[in-house]
Amino acid sequence: MCLSIPSKVLSVDENNFAMVDTLGIKRGVSLDLIPEQVNVGDFVLIHVGFAMQKIDEAAAKESLELYKQIADEIGSEEIESRFL
Amino acid sequence: MNYIKEYKDANIINNLKKLINNVKLDRVYNVMEICGGHTHSLIKYSIPSLLPNINFIHGPGCPVCVMPKSRLDEAIFLASMEGAIFCTLADLIKVPASNTSLEKLRAQGKDIRALYSPLEVLKIANENKDKKIIFFAIGFETTTPMSAILIEKVLEMGLKNVFFHINHVRVPEPVEALLNDKDCNIDGFLAPSHVSVIIGENAYLNMANTYKKPFAISGFEPVDLMHSLLNLSLQFKNKTHNVYNEYSRLVSKNGNEKAKELIEKYFRRDDFEFRGLGVISNGGLELKDEYDYINAKKVFDIKTNTKAENKACLCPKILKGLAKPTDCKVFGNLCTPNNPIGSCMVSSEGACAAYYKYNKI
Numbered sequence: 001m002c003l004s005i006p007s008k009v010l011s012v013d014e015n016n017f018a019m020v021d022t023l024g025i026k027r028g029v030s031l032d033l034i035p036e037q038v039n040v041g042d043f044v045l046i047h048v049g050f051a052m053q054k055i056d057e058a059a060a061k062e063s064l065e066l067y068k069q070i071a072d073e074i075g076s077e078e079i080e081s082r083f084l
Numbered sequence: 085m086n087y088i089k090e091y092k093d094a095n096i097i098n099n100l101k102k103l104i105n106n107v108k109l110d111r112v113y114n115v116m117e118i119c120g121g122h123t124h125s126l127i128k129y130s131i132p133s134l135l136p137n138i139n140f141i142h143g144p145g146c147p148v149c150v151m152p153k154s155r156l157d158e159a160i161f162l163a164s165m166e167g168a169i170f171c172t173l174a175d176l177i178k179v180p181a182s183n184t185s186l187e188k189l190r191a192q193g194k195d196i197r198a199l200y201s202p203l204e205v206l207k208i209a210n211e212n213k214d215k216k217i218i219f220f221a222i223g224f225e226t227t228t229p230m231s232a233i234l235i236e237k238v239l240e241m242g243l244k245n246v247f248f249h250i251n252h253v254r255v256p257e258p259v260e261a262l263l264n265d266k267d268c269n270i271d272g273f274l275a276p277s278h279v280s281v282i283i284g285e286n287a288y289l290n291m292a293n294t295y296k297k298p299f300a301i302s303g304f305e306p307v308d309l310m311h312s313l314l315n316l317s318l319q320f321k322n323k324t325h326n327v328y329n330e331y332s333r334l335v336s337k338n339g340n341e342k343a344k345e346l347i348e349k350y351f352r353r354d355d356f357e358f359r360g361l362g363v364i365s366n367g368g369l370e371l372k373d374e375y376d377y378i379n380a381k382k383v384f385d386i387k388t389n390t391k392a393e394n395k396a397c398l399c400p401k402i403l404k405g406l407a408k409p410t411d412c413k414v415f416g417n418l419c420t421p422n423n424p425i426g427s428c429m430v431s432s433e434g435a436c437a438a439y440y441k442y443n444k445i
Contacts, residue, residue, distance in 0.1 A: 006087040023088075030203060032233050035342045043087060045281065045334055048173055048223075049201020050230050052343075053281050053334050055087060060333040064090050067307060070099040079103055083311070084318050084328075 006043045006055055022046065087333070091305030100310035101134045107317040109137040114269055115316060116405055118259060119276035120146030120433030121304055127438040129306040131313075138313060141405030142435035144258050144361060145276055147223045148175045149403060149427040149434045152357045155251055156181035157388035160189060162218045162249060162380055169195045169212060171205055172220040173227065175431045180424065182391040202227075202234040209243045217246045218380055226278040228252045228369060229343035232350045235371075238378070247380040250371050253356055255279050256287060257367035263295045268405055272316045274309070275301040277331055284339025288327045296325045303331040350375065359427060360400030399426035402435050409436040416440060 007020035007029070016031045018038060030050045031038050038044065044051040066082060115138050117123055123142045126132060132140050144150050160181045163170035170186070177186035177198050190196040195215075199205070202219065209217045221231040231252065238246045255276060262268045275288055280301045288299045298319035302312035312330040319326060329335055347369070356368025376382045393400070397419070398412035409415050409428065419425040421437055428434035432441075 030201070030233070033229055033340065033343050033346075035340070045278070047278060048199075048227055048230050049203055050233070052226075052278065053340060056333045057085070060085065060087055060090075063311070063330075063333065064085075067093070067096045067100075067311070070096060070103065079106075079314075080318055080322070083103075083314050084322070084324070084326075 005046070007046050007051075009038055009040055009042045009044060011040060012038060018044075018051065020044065020046065020051070088305065091303065091307040093307060096307050097129075097310055100307070100314055104135055104310065104314045104317050105137070107137075107314075107321050109317060109320055112137055112139050113271040113317075113320050114139050114141055114405070115272050115274060115313070116141040116143045116262070116270045117274040118143040118145040118255060119274070119279070120149065120431065120435070121277065122274055122302065122309065123435050124433050124438045125304050125306065125309060127442045129309075130442075131306065131309055135313065138317070141270060142402060142409075143262070143273075143405065144358060144403045145224065145255065145279070146428075146431050146433045146435075147227070147253065148179055148431035149399070150253060150258075150358045150360070151176070151179060151222065151251065151427065152359045153182055153393065154357065154388065154390045156185075157183075157390050158249065158381075158386050159186060159220050160184060161386050161388055162220070162384065163189055163194050163196050165216065165218075165384070167214070168216045168218055169197065169208060170218045170220065171197045171199050171208065173199055173202070173222060176220070176222055178424070179427050179430045182389065202230045203237070205234055205246060206237055206241065206243070209238070209246045213245060215245060218249060219246065220249045220251065222251045224253050224255055224276070224279050225282045225347070226276075228351065229282060229340070229346045232346035235350050235375070235378070236346070246378065247383055248371060248375075248378055249380040250351070250369060251356075252351065252369040253358070254353075254367055254369065255283070256291065257364050258358055258361055260291055261361055261364050261367070262404065263291065263297065265404065270297065270405065271320060272298040273300070274312055274316070275299045275327075277301070277303050277334070280329075280331065280335045280339070282340050282343045285327055285329045285335055285337045287339065292325045292327050298325045298328070300328045301331050301335050303334070358403075360403035394425050397426035399428045399436070402428050409439040410443075412436070
């Protein structure tokens with residue numbers, strides 16, 4: 001049941017329904033579970049027809065930045081400080 | 085950024101593999117992935133073969149796999165009723181009950197529908213006022229708030245022909261049951277992604293402290309899983325037992341408060357018989373008593389005659405981490421996705437289905 005594909009919000013209507021794009025497939029989803037404002041261009045996680053949560057772009061970028069820095073020369077102490 | 089390809093980068097995976105193996109653990113550690121979606125990803129990307137010091141135990145986090153036959157028999161009864169439209173999610177219709185399956189019943193002409201969203205029930209109910217619409221609700225905390233919203237809308241709209249059979253289950257109680265089981269020997273956990281989006285990082289703190297076991301909340305992509313496994317390996321080495329949130333792009337400390345409030349509004353805790361684990365106190369949810377008039381278990385006189393499980397099937401042991409799918413005598417021969425004997429083969433997220441699909445056995 002747990003497909004984890006982020007979807008991009010294309011439009012939001014007055015009934016709190018959004019049209020989203022999931023890897024090129026467009027579909028309607030309810031925004032009733034999301035407490036905060038959802039805007040066109042946001043990425044959301046979809047589950048059984050509902051957006052569950054907005055994706056925190058800053059957190060995603062921070063993780064990726066860390067991964068990109070991973071190289072063989074990182075010492076073990078530094079690994080622990082960064083990954084624990 | 086599309087949040088998918090960045091988390092599948094082969095170079096990053098390879099570097100994380102080196103880092104994990106460089107931790108040089110003193111023995112093989114048992115890591116349980118609670119969620120069936122994680123089982124699927126781990127096997128798909130051959131992650132177990134990359135990490136010799138980690139033994140993966142496939143946990144009970146597949147909502148279809150943990151459904152006991154007795155509840156499936158109740159589903160069969162409800163779907164067989166005259167004038168009923170039976171609605172549910174996902175793979176459930178394929179799961180064998182004692183004497184038949186919902187899929188077979190549908191082939192015989194019963195109106196059984198697998199929905200994309202619970203909200204489809206509203207349209208079905210409006211268009212079929214003379215029919216009894218049964219929503220057979222399944223899933224962990226991930227789908228529970230969606231059922232709550234459907235209940236709310238059914239009540240708001242005054243629909244009189246919708247009834248709910250609630251089979252929602254919770255993650256913390258079965259995990260705690262496994263930690264209390266002397267046969268289970270788990271060193272740490274990959275905590276589920278979507279359940280954690282709802283219940284939040286803090287939901288695991290008590291278990292981590294009480295049982296001194298580390299948890300890493302992980303996303304589904306291979307980089308997410310490798311990063312989480314690096315954290316667990318470092319925690320094993322340092323003998324710590326923290327809750328680490330790898331999936332911070334979606335999981336907050338307290339989870340989705342709105343979803344949690346909706347769950348509290350309509351449901352109460354109840355015991356639930358998990359397939360393979362037995363009855364777990366407060367492991368499931370039930371509609372609050374004030375909603376008895378929409379509770380299918382109360383409204384209809386459900387009669388079933390549940391048969392015992394097939395003795396050859398190792399699903400119960402697999403769900404406890406005491407056996408691998410390949411240990412089962414019927415795996416891949418008598419039991420296949422086209423002819424599943426146990427639920428771990430029926431659901432695409434079941435451990436047996438993942439082994440069958442990706443190991444090409």
